[in-house]
Amino acid sequence: MLRRGLDALYAAGAAVAALSLFGIFLVMMAQVALRFLNRQFPGADDISAYLCVATTFFALALTFKRGELIRVGLLLERLSPGPRRFMEILALALAAIGSAYAVWWTADDVLFSWEIEDLAQGPLPIPLWIPKLAMPLGAGILLIAVLDELATVLRGERPSYVVAAEERTARGDFSAEV
Structure with missing residues (x-):
């Protein structure tokens, strides 16, 4: 039940990101249409910028879970399972600290x-x-x-972003491995 809830949260974030991206499209199309009528869309640039930020931030979690964020696995991939697990835990702990820091300061700014x-x-x-x-x-x-991935690795399981990357590679899809 918890897994379904977390996956729904990540999907909801991605849905908000998609709606924000669609909002940018609508603002741009409105600007084009209004130009034909010799009119302007006041605040279109500001609205597009706000929607761009929303698109970026709300897409982060699902992108991370799918293994599509930039991740340097060069060192991790060469380690044996024990040290690799330790380094994965360390990297996830540091990522959690960095994410918590971002939450704290952006919430303070709001x-x-x-x-x-x-x-x-x-x-x-x-x-x-x-x-x-x-x-x-x-x-x-x-x-x-x-934190979800950190708990997964602490339980001795493989992170979902590693599993997702391996599944893409097995299908011959190297688009995220640029």
């Missing part, structure tokens, strides 16, 4: 923007805490995914 009622300086006075909220939420989902 709170600060909310407290001072910070508004976007562009044509649309959007309260900045709203688009900034994507950063701690997305980083928080990534932190959960990293």
